[in-house]
Amino acid sequence: MTDLEHLSAKELLRLHAGILDELRRREVVRSSNGPAGDYAELLFSRAFGWTLETNSSAGYDAVDDRRLRYQIKCRRVSARNPSRQLSALRNLLNDPFDILAAVLLDENFDVSRAALIPISTVIEKSVYTRHVNAHRFMLRDSVWAIPGVVDVTEKVRQAQLSL
Helix, strand or coil, rough: CCHHHHHHHHHHHHHHHHHHHHHHCCCCCCCCCCCHHHHHHHHHHHCCCCCCCCCCCCCCCCCCCCEEEEEEEEECCCCCCCCCCCCCCCCCHHHCCEEEEEEEECCCCCEEEEHHHHHHHHHHHEECCCCCCEEEEEECHHHCCCCCEEHHHHHHHHHHHCC
């Protein structure tokens, strides 16, 4: 393994770019963004057999055989950044998806917890933030106890093991 401490910032960024290119070639990620979101999409699509939409589909990332729309969100939690706030949910009140598929990854990208959350629950538990013109949703442990939320941690972990 490369001793990262001795690499320059430019060398680290070049290594990062090369890793992202290889992950894209292996179809683990679909974009040049940070890999966590694309990785979550892959995990859920593998776990449930969903069809991923193109990156330009507004409001949802995947559909199932019944045509239910899934917005897939991920948060990588670490000692340095323990926040569980998911990325912005835009146009939430216009029902852009049916179910939020959310996963928490630890700092090593291992699945900590995963859930399927009905949009009604997401709307009820989200907070609108005018500054970003979107809703924000905190994926707290208490979410798993809400009626209608389905814990899919083990299924998503199994998908992770299959990669």
